[in-house]
Amino acid sequence: MTIQFKDETFRDDYTFKNSEWAVNRFPFPFHEDSYMYSVNMEPHQSFRPGSVFEHRFDVDEHYLSEMRDRAQVLAEDPLRCQSLPHMTLAGWDLLELIMVSKSEDYPDLFQLNRDDNNWHWINKPMGIDQKFTFLDEATLPYGPMEYITRQTQGDFAVLDQRDDNLWMDAGMITTQADWSLDFDIGMNFFEWHAPVPKAHELGIFVRALKFLLNVQQGLPARRLNWTMTVNPLLDTSPENYSKWGVQKQELTLENMPDKMHLRVELQTFFRLPRSNALVFPIRCYLIKLGEVVTVPKWGRRLHRVLRDLPEELATYKGFIGNRPKIIEWLSRYDDGAPTSPGIWPD
Amino acid sequence: MSAGSAKIPVTVAEITPVTDLITRFRFARRDGGPLPVFSGGAHTVVEMQDGDTLRRNPYSLMGDPADQSSYSISVRRDDQGRGGSLFMHSQCRVGMDMVISNPVNLFALDLRGRKHLMLAGGIGITPFLAQIKQLAASNGRFELHYAARSAAHAAYADDLRAAHPGNVHIYHGDQDQRFDLEHLLDGQPLGTHVYVCGPLRMIGQVRDTAANLGWPREAVHSEEFLAPKSGKPFQVKLAVSNKVIEVGEHQSLLEAIEAAGVEAPYLCRGGACGQCETDVIGYDGKFLHNDHWLDADARASGKKIMPCVSRFEGKTLVLDR
The missing domain is CATH 3.10.20.30 (Beta-grasp domain)
Structure with a gap:
């Protein structure tokens, strides 16, 4: 289908909302009525045409507005995009992966013509027409990672692989669930995950790292993660906590359907061929609770999951204070009927 | 996830004897399409249908990592081995269809390195051939020391010396030429990484010498593929x-x-x-x-x-x- 790009905001007047098309393809993260951490990886193969799992890099109706929001974040805080010197080759790998994927998956929107290292990239939605020399930074307006991730939805952590560990040595992070690239830059996998409760005791990170170190070229993987966000904020960063943290106090039963959002991250993992680095795209999808309950199965299930979630997880995910209100509101949409297995609407 | 890696159907495009023990095999995609680019040090697992036995052996990719037209490996014949190298030497033919895996790298360059010091023993030269091509394309600084039994056994030594005079040093065992590890590892510039691929004893010597000289463990990289040992059923x-x-x-x-x-x-x-x-x-x-x-x-x-x-x-x- 042709995507109708929307003109909307993720700040100030918050005009973001999902069309019915976007609601029905939302990656609802709960396959059953309860939730606990797991490594929950699966191959990132094309699945269910029209869903967010169809293409390697999903493009949806929020594309242009999300890219405008990213540009605003970067203008205010350039440190949201960093790349240590040894990561430039990985940046070219990422540029190649995204340009090739998008031009193959969305030929009406993106075109890539390659003649040896002379490349011509056309991004029609953003009105970009760029000729450049692959592997020559001087021919692009930004470094390769920054150039392509200013044109691609989702955050990107680019991880160097060495010493049997992964290192957060580059990234474009402007739509994050309360973590900071500037704080984490240069850290290894265990260091940047240190704040996560429970998962260490469960041995999750040792297993997850082992899995990730063996992610192979041509066999990307994916998983979903989630949290709750008041207002459709893409940029819930520690750097700006003083701006958005206070907004959690504004939540009432009345404004709940429009103000409270389920925030889902489609996390994917690709081995980058030239650098042997790993790229970890973290794509954020927002949905209002009022939109969630238009799918009866999701309304019932979200109520049960949030009601039964262990306290430390609700604290870590930042909604412990608002949980009683959220559960009260959602309970109106839970008639106790059984739900079908899997994440899709009935 | 499925077993192994993504598979690539290939045809044997060329077989070239290199020394009396080493033969080079070049593979191209059966459908004529491009192969994936890779990083220097990567290997591929080659599947060999040897009668009723399906063998799968890993071999380092030795070509230019940016060249997507074909992959090359070099196989050293091991007459005492379990049969994989013998299959390649005696049964593999030009035009034969085979299956190889996508590249996997367990011996990657540390791209933070200001200089890459490479130590190769015998057939252990193969991953360095790809790494040197990768570094040469990006003006990376490297120095290779390569030991072989004799000049006749030193596969690719002449090509390396011709392409990179001054950066390549060859040692012939039959002329009593040996690495002077102490000397090589002492006094390297700050930020140097050392890579060793060869027999287990050589890897041990390099690791021990580097440790004694105070090299950080993270700056010493090695690769040794163990062939599965035979034993009682x-x-x-x-x-x-x-x-x-x-x-x-x-x-x-x-x-x-x-x-x-x-x-x-x-x-x-x-x-x-x-x-x-x-x-x-x-x-x-x-x-x-x-x-x-x-x-x-x-x-x-x-x-x-x-x-x-x-x-x-x-x-x-x-x-x-």
């Missing part, structure tokens, strides 16, 4: 698939599992990557751990085995597979 019960299998004298446990039609994960098939780690449900006997993966605690626990290279002697072994 043994019997294994696979609990999940409910099968009892026999592991032959010259067969690895992983190969026996695969031959029984049971899918098992793997990557390097040489005891290094950890992908094939398998839970032991019960045993009465002795493990012969041959891998580089399990630590002393894991070995002592009796709960893990790496079926790509390790074996078992005793009455019963039950695996969670």
Whole structure:
């Protein structure tokens, strides 16, 4: 289908909302009525045409507005995009992966013509027409990672692989669930995950790292993660906590359907061929609770999951204070009927 | 996830004798399309249908990592080996269809390195050939020291010397030329990384010398593929698939599992990557751990085995597979 790009905001007047098309393809993260951490990886193969799992890099109706929001974040805080010197080759790998994927998956929107290292990239939605020399930074307006991730939805952590560990040595992070690239830059996998409760005791990170170190070229993987966000904020960063943290106090039963959002991250993992680095795209999808309950199965299930979630997880995910209100509101949409297995609407 | 890596159907495009023991094989995609680019140091697993036996051996990719038209490997004939190299030398023909895996790199360059010091022994030269091409394309600084039994055995030495005069140093064992490791490792500029690929004894010497000279452990990289050792046949019960299998004298446990039609994960098939780690449900006997993966605690626990290279002697072994 042709995507109708929307003109909307993720700040100030918050005009973001999902069309019915976007609601029905939302990656609802709960396959059953309860939730606990797991490594929950699966191959990132094309699945269910029209869903967010169809293409390697999903493009949806929020594309242009999300890219405008990213540009605003970067203008205010350039440190949201960093790349240590040894990561430039990985940046070219990422540029190649995204340009090739998008031009193959969305030929009406993106075109890539390659003649040896002379490349011509056309991004029609953003009105970009760029000729450049692959592997020559001087021919692009930004470094390769920054150039392509200013044109691609989702955050990107680019991880160097060495010493049997992964290192957060580059990234474009402007739509994050309360973590900071500037704080984490240069850290290894265990260091940047240190704040996560429970998962260490469960041995999750040792297993997850082992899995990730063996992610192979041509066999990307994916998983979903989630949290709750008041207002459709893409940029819930520690750097700006003083701006958005206070907004959690504004939540009432009345404004709940429009103000409270389920925030889902489609996390994917690709081995980058030239650098042997790993790229970890973290794509954020927002949905209002009022939109969630238009799918009866999701309304019932979200109520049960949030009601039964262990306290430390609700604290870590930042909604412990608002949980009683959220559960009260959602309970109106839970008639106790059984739900079908899997994440899709009935 | 599925066992092994993504597979690529290829045709043998060229076979070139290099020395009296080493032969080079060039593969092109069967459909004529481009092969994936890779990073220097990567290997591919080559599948060989040798009669009733399916062999899978890892070989370093030695070509230019940016060249997508074909892949090249060099195979050293091992007359005492289990048969993979003999198959390549005696049965592989130009035009033959084969299957190889997508590239996997367990011996990547540390791109933080200001200088890359490479130490190769014999056939261990192959991953460096690709790494040197990668570095040459990005003006990376490297120095190669390559030891072979004699000038006639020093595969690719002439090409290397011609392409990179001043950066390549060849040592011939029959002329009593040896690495002076102390001298080589002492006084390297700050930010140098050292890479060694060759016999186990050489890797040990480099690691020990570097440690004694105060090199950071993270700046020393090595790769050694273990060939699975032969041994006494043994019997294994696979609990999940409910099968009892026999592991032959010259067969690895992983190969026996695969031959029984049971899918098992793997990557390097040489005891290094950890992908094939398998839970032991019960045993009465002795493990012969041959891998580089399990630590002393894991070995002592009796709960893990790496079926790509390790074996078992005793009455019963039950695996969670």
